[in-house]
Amino acid sequence: MTAISVRNISKNFGETRALRDASLEASFAEIHAIVGENGSGKSTLAKIISGIVLADGGDVDVLGHRPNSPTEAIAIGVSTIFQEMMLAESLTIWENVFAGSDSFWKRSSSVAEKKRQTKEILERLADCPIDPDWPVSAVPLSVKQWIVISRALLQKPKVLVFDESSAALDLDATSRLHHEMLELKASGTAVIIVTHRIAELVKFADQATVLRDGVTVGKIGREEMTEENLLRLMSATTGHSARAASKEPVFVGERHPLLEASNIGLTDGAQGFDFNLHPGQIVGIAGLDGAGQAEFVRILAGIDKAPQGRVTVRDDTGMMQAISNLSDAEANRIAYVSGDRKKEGIFANLSIMENFGLALYGRHSNAAGVIDQKALREVFDREKDRLSIKFGHRQDKITTLSGGNQQKVLIARAFALAPRIIILNDPARGVDIGTKQDLYTHLRAFAAGGGAVIYLSTEIEEFFNFADRADVFFEGHLFASFEQDRIGEESILGAMFGQSEPVDMSEALEQELPSNIQPQATAS
Amino acid sequence: MSARKTSAKAFLQSDNKSLIIGIALLIVLTLVASLSVEGFASTNNARSILLLASFLGLAALGQTLVATVGGLDLSIPFMIGASNILLAYLFGTSVPPVLGIAIIALLGASIGTLNGILSYRLQGQALILTLGVGFSLVGAAQIFTTFGSQYSGTVFSQVPAWFSNISAINGKTFGMPFPPVVLIWAGLCVFLILCIHRSRAGRALYAVGGNRTAAALLSISEFKVWVGTYMISGLTASITGMLLLGFSGGGFVGVGDAYLFTTVAAVVVGGTSLLGGSGGYGATVVGVLVLQVLTSFLVGLGLNYAAQQTVFGLLILPMVALYARAPHIRYQI
């Protein structure tokens, strides 16, 4: 029997037509996916089901009601995990887990009981020791994610809406999550999940509703649910799979590394490791959440200072220059793109043009600091065509773009700096497949032009047929390094969990160089 | 064509909305006042409105910049009062006037810098911190001047004629019948507005005001920008205080009091949100003129200070409601 039935929903946000004709039917005891490109309306649809956003038109029937507020939705048994983690950082973990569980005048249960339950559920889900009295600000991202999940689970929902968050859970966390979902399903709950991780989706979703530009373009059942089908429906344009990035020949350059990191330790006193990057090379960085890969790329980008060891880059004259801060990185043309748009990327108060231009003002302004708008506009037009960014007017606020397009603006900004090295920190997070494909192509072209790319990702399948090398972090240091043909699900996964022999880096470098000088050999 | 249309739309839907509303209001007020108050449209009145506006405009300059990066500076009135009596005090000593002025300006800038550094460390507490610094400053200044004369709070000395000419109502600018400060302010407005819109530093204000983390990644130093705005705020406040000395001819620590909330009101009515990242000095100038014309209008109608305050308050709400409403929380999720 059906838990949710929303039909022909339309929703406009001012100019933006978020939903035009969206429908969704989900029954109890099923896992129902909503898929679609960025800005296709998934979150909006999800928010309508959970009473946050009110539909302009169409009929909404959630468990026989039309929820007008989250309060109402929760009351009738709809729990939601929002794309953005809803947390009160300054409060304790248990207070966050039980947020809103009490009525205005009456407690649902004693504080002690709440702490007990918090400890119990979080230690099961996050499987690490938890003190319910910790302030949330003190725990890592993954635990935060689990906190919002536990909040929803403890509400014993009849309908659980899960808008996949920007915060990545590592692989075994994800599998634990899926397990939870399956249990909920078993207990008769209808689970609505919004995700971009098609590959995983296919494994465990029963139904999928596909959105395109705010219109439901199809509903796919268990049997015909394949990546190909989903992707074809999702985007009229991009018909190819996540793995199907065709590989152009890479740059044949001089043997000397472009960037060298020697004896790096992410905590002082840690046993140091080395890392290097050659022109034309694309290096993928992987690791479980918190294994140190994120810190590492930030150090390479000059954002954070290495507790130990040094990073050097070969400048145009062939000299090795130390990178210890952002201005060093800038001077040596290292560009950084963060995947956490909202926090580290966009300026929501500024126009698309300015979000693009801000990085370039230094370059396009005279001694007095007066900006050369004309020159900037030329650069912008060039880059926006290159990345085929879709937008209304360049003076519109950047928030009028969908997340994916916002991301493209940021990447365009990085390219516009004409860098020699681009460091991307999980840029494809929450970005749809079409956009990803464009991104791979551009990075390839960039590498072919003699640039070098460092690409951190939480979705290891991104590396396949894309990266020349995959470096895997484990427990705070570079644990293993794989060449292109050795890049595979098993090998990388294994390394992420610290299985297989740690590779002796020095010899790894030996065997690496040749493959790097004659890439065609392996490519052809 | 369509491009132009969208650019016009982009212009309208952006922060400029408040600017347009403000200017409209200003025009309406001026018309109504000129029709209903005899003598309002006189050059004499225009002159005094502009003079008082330049004081408020200068005092609110720093407040605007600080607000653009998401801060607030409540030390302005105290800075004004302190500079006012300290300069009067220096005029009373053997210190050459120009040097005295330089000293006070320097003091203003340094106090501002101090405000900046401390409030940068104490994110979110700018309001109260600047208040604390203000209290200390004004207390210290009065104690200091009291040791000279036995008059605490007011200081007497001969203000150089050339100095009071700058900001006295009967001051002359190259023989023209208005005090130079008006011209100075006008010049400053043009310069500052250009800076804010065309220069790196100007745009950095909005970058930091909009997203500190992202700005830092573009190696825009939040610290420098933040402290810089507070330094300018301290400087302009002290300049205002000194000009007010020229205006009134004798030092009085209370001259700043009126500017405590009026600067904030001018900034807000103009359309700079206190949350940072929006607005600008152009907006504030409009806000200042609106408040000043309104004052003159109300006085002309025979309303006293009390009633003026009330009207100001009543003006703030609808103005802010017109352009600075936060979206419903539904749409912030």
Place this chain on the structure above:
Amino acid sequence: MNRRLLNHLNDLAVPLGLVVILGILAAIRAPQTFTYVGLAGAVLVAAPLILAAMAITPIAIAGRGGVDLSIGPMIGFVNVTIVVWLGGLEISNPVAVFAFAIGMACLWQLLLALIIIYVRISPIIASLAGYMILQGVNLVILPRPGGFAPDWLGDWGWGTELLGPVLYILIAACVLWYLFQTTPMFQHIRLMGADERTAYTSGVNIVAARIMAHLVAGVFAGLAALCLTGMIGSGDPSQGNTLTLQAITALVLGGTSLSGGRGGVTGSILGAIAMYLVFVVLSSFNFGAISGYMIQLSYGLMLVISLLISLLTSQAKPRMA
């Protein structure tokens, strides 16, 4: 549990230390302060500030940078209306006056809350407008100090009996706060203050929560106005205004952050007491004409320093590996 307590004490360390030190100084400089009558006078003079500081606390906790700038003029408003309006109607029945004072204050706070919620402008701007409006209105209602408070209220001004109405009001206020603090409603308000979107999406009725925060503030503000009126035994359109900055000072000295979600009324009370003690100590010196400025200077320094201390202590929070 006891870690919680410890954190709590940790938050109160600064104001508590301040009060102790100043208390000792006061005991040395002005021993009479700690006699029965001295305390009676202390309670009388400090009560309006203490209650005003208590009043703005829940609003600060409710977040959105909520600091009620209008608190001072609003207390002044109740003061002048008690003297002028009730005086005019010859209403002097205690119950009626209490009801009027608290009612008026709550009404204003409700108005403020509704503006913040439905007009959706930031509290500081709403209350700034409120400050200006009331400042003017007070002067219109009572252009200059004068008039008389009802006799029973004016008699509070004796301040010779420690165990008198003013002390009882303070105690009542504390009890009220304690009860308020134990309700889940208070947790809702804290949550809202710490992160409004989280509160909203997890089903908290944020409209009700904000209104309640303001109403509680209203009750305290009403009591503050009564104590002020009792102390000066008359109406004064401007005496209230100074309370705004003083109350905020006390609030911050007490360790409540204006960024919401944190703090409590205990701190605010300690902050207010500290301010009173500073004043007592300074007045015990023969500073002559500059004594007023010494007070201003020391309030300023106290603010800055206590902020810096709170900065240092707040960085010593437990972190998870």
Place this chain on the structure above:
Amino acid sequence: ESAISELPADTAKAYEGVDDGQPIGQSAYRDWTPRSGPPWTIGYASSYAGNTWRAEGLKRLTEEMLPVYKEAGLIDEVIVTQSDLNDSRQIQQMRQLVDQGVDAIIVCCSNPVALNKAVEYAYDKGVVVFSYSGYLTSEKALNASSNYTLGGYEIAKALIEEAGGEGNFLLVSGIAGAASSESFDTGAKRALEEFPEAKLVGQVWGNWTDQVAQTEVQKFLATNPTQIDGIIAQGSQETGVLKAVLQSGREVMPISLAGSAGAACYLKNHPEWMSHAFQIWPPGDEMELGINSVVRTLQNQGPIIQSILRGVYRVPAEDYVAELSDDCSIDSTDYIQPGIDVWFPNEVASTYFLRPVDPLEWKAE
């Protein structure tokens, strides 16, 4: 039950048209002895220190009177506090002075009601509170000053006549709510009513401070295009008012003069400007009146009435500016004061007491 009838006829004249608020009953100190001394400790709980007038008074108290009375073994210390016009602070300071053991407290120019309870607190502890230049309504308080209502009336009347008995007038008051300021305005408005052609077009508060008066008047003139024919000003602000007028570029209209040397200097150089001046609050003399009365009370001379009032003192312009030097400056912050022997001589003072003696001759029995 007014005690005026108990005063000699000439003295009683000073009370005509007195402010209804001014307490004129029998004083509570007709037979009263302080808790200790001599020598006595005097507390001065000032409410404001921002102007020259207060400073001048304080100077007279601490630099001239104190030495004299120390010499005579009557006063050993004067403790001064200041409350920035904040009533609760002033109350606290008064109570603290009492607790510190002063024998008498002088307050100045405050809200007539707010301090009453503190006054009674002092009285119960055997401390007398004396309000100079202004009054407190408590029957336990004593007051000493000019009759400001009468002063306001006379000053306004004289000014309006100077301006030709008609036109637009501006009133520059002192501190809103301060007793003396209000009394003055009452009198001034009474006078205005007597001239149907004279219109009060505005009132500003100058806090008895030249700078404030100047700024306020400037703002008023700047924002008020209308013609102003005369400015009725309370004391110790006329210099500020005059400067504002001069700056505004308007031609100088009649302005009340009450002792400021700056404006007086302008009068010296423009004799045609004003024909007269008043002396209703010479800061030093008035303070001296206050402290003398305090000492007499401490000496149990038995003040007859709650308020010791002095009549209005009018001076012709030429006498007024007589002792000003020719190189005087309009920026001068001095005061022209008649001196206590002219303004409130001992023999006059004696008429307000039951058992009068010259305070300095007095011997403790």
